[in-house]
Amino acid sequence: MINTLPPFTECKDLTFGIELELQLIDLRHYNLTMEAADIIRRLERNISSNSIKPEITQSMIEINSDIHHHYHSLLAELQLIQASLVSTCLKTNIGISGGGTHPFQKWKKQRIFPSERFANVSEQYGFLAKQFTVFGQHIHIGCPNGDDALYLCHAFARYIPHFIALSASSPFQLGVDTSFDCSRLTAISAFPLSGTPPWLLSWDEFTQYFNELAELEVVSSMKDFYWDIRPKPEFGTVELRICDTPLTIHKAVELAAFAQALAAYLLQERPNVIRDVYLTYLINRFRAARYGLNAQYIDPIERKTFSLAEDIINTCKMIRPFAELLQSTEALDKIEHYSKIRVNDAEWLRSQYTGPESLDDVVRNQTQLWMKQ
Numbered sequence: 589m590i591n592t593l594p595p596f597t598e599c600k601d602l603t604f605g606i607e608l609e610l611q612l613i614d615l616r617h618y619n620l621t622m623e624a625a626d627i628i629r630r631l632e633r634n635i636s637s638n639s640i641k642p643e644i645t646q647s648m649i650e651i652n653s654d655i656h657h658h659y660h661s662l663l664a665e666l667q668l669i670q671a672s673l674v675s676t677c678l679k680t681n682i683g684i685s686g687g688g689t690h691p692f693q694k695w696k697k698q699r700i701f702p703s704e705r706f707a708n709v710s711e712q713y714g715f716l717a718k719q720f721t722v723f724g725q726h727i728h729i730g731c732p733n734g735d736d737a738l739y740l741c742h743a744f745a746r747y748i749p750h751f752i753a754l755s756a757s758s759p760f761q762l763g764v765d766t767s768f769d770c771s772r773l774t775a776i777s778a779f780p781l782s783g784t785p786p787w788l789l790s791w792d793e794f795t796q797y798f799n800e801l802a803e804l805e806v807v808s809s810m811k812d813f814y815w816d817i818r819p820k821p822e823f824g825t826v827e828l829r830i831c832d833t834p835l836t837i838h839k840a841v842e843l844a845a846f847a848q849a850l851a852a853y854l855l856q857e858r859p860n861v862i863r864d865v866y867l868t869y870l871i872n873r874f875r876a877a878r879y880g881l882n883a884q885y886i887d888p889i890e891r892k893t894f895s896l897a898e899d900i901i902n903t904c905k906m907i908r909p910f911a912e913l914l915q916s917t918e919a920l921d922k923i924e925h926y927s928k929i930r931v932n933d934a935e936w937l938r939s940q941y942t943g944p945e946s947l948d949d950v951v952r953n954q955t956q957l958w959m960k961q
Contacts, residue, residue: 642706748872
C-alpha cells in the first residue's frame, strides 16, 4: 500500500516545542554506553512515555516537550524531565550530556536500537546509520496551514546559518579537533534526502510532490526527509532540524524561543521570499558550521558579505516586539549576548581541552554541566 501525505493539521496559535537527542555516558570511562533500553524502561515509571524515546543507536535517547505557548512554561517542563532523567541515571552510574557529537566514540562500535524503523534505516543506509550517532535539537513551530508552513520553510532559509552558529557544540570527532564548530552536519549531509525542501509554495503542490515520491518508493513518510527544515503535517508544524544539541537545557529553550519569535515576525510581516536565497545557502551553511559565530555571511539578494554575529544581533532587534508579545525577551537577550561576545558551546568545549589525553575531562565537564542544572 502506497502511503499518502496526511492533511496539514491547523495550528492557529504560534505554539512551539522541542526534541533533544542526548548522549548516554559511562561515568567510569566517559565513552558512550549502550543503555538506552534500560534507561527508558526505568524512566517510564516517572514520566510520560511520550517524553522519552529511543534513537537510532543504543547510546542515545531523545526527550520531547509538550506543546507550549511561552518560553518559561517550556523551560519549566524540560527542567522537570531533566530532574527525573538525572535522578534515574545516577542510580546506574550513567551520565547524560548535551553536545552535537561525542568527542572520541567510534561509530563502528555502536549498535542499532532494536526497532522495525531503525532496522529499516540501517538496512537502507548501511554504515551511515551507525555514523548517525550524532545529537541534535529539533524545534517545532505551529502553523495555521500548509501554505504558511511552506512559506516558513523557505523564509527560514536565510536564518539557518544563525541557528547553526548559535547551537554549534560538536568541535571534536574520533578523538581530534575537527576545526569545525559544528562537525555534526557532515554526518547528516551524507544522506541522499538531506538539504533543503523543494521550491514549492502551496500545500497542494507539495502533496503531489510527496505522493509521486511515495509511488516511486523513495519515501513513505515525512520522517524519510532529512532536510534542515521540513513541514510536519500530522503535528501542524514546521520542524527546524539544523541545531546541535546544546550543552544546557536553558540554551536549548533560548534557541526555541528565538525561533518562535522569528516565525512570528515572518508570518506577520511576510518579507518577500525568492528562490535566490538558495544561491548561497550551502556556502553560508558551511561557513556557519566551520567558523560558528565568527563566520561571514553572504546575502545573495543585497549582494553583500557581512558578519554573521552582527546579523544575528540585528535580527534580535528586528524581532524584539514579537518576543515581548510572546514573553521571551529574556531568551532573546541571551541570544544577543552570545552573538556580541561570539561564544557558543563549541568555544566552551575547546576551552576544556588541553590535549589528546584530556578528552575524558572534556566529556566529564560537559556531562556535569548538563546534569547540574
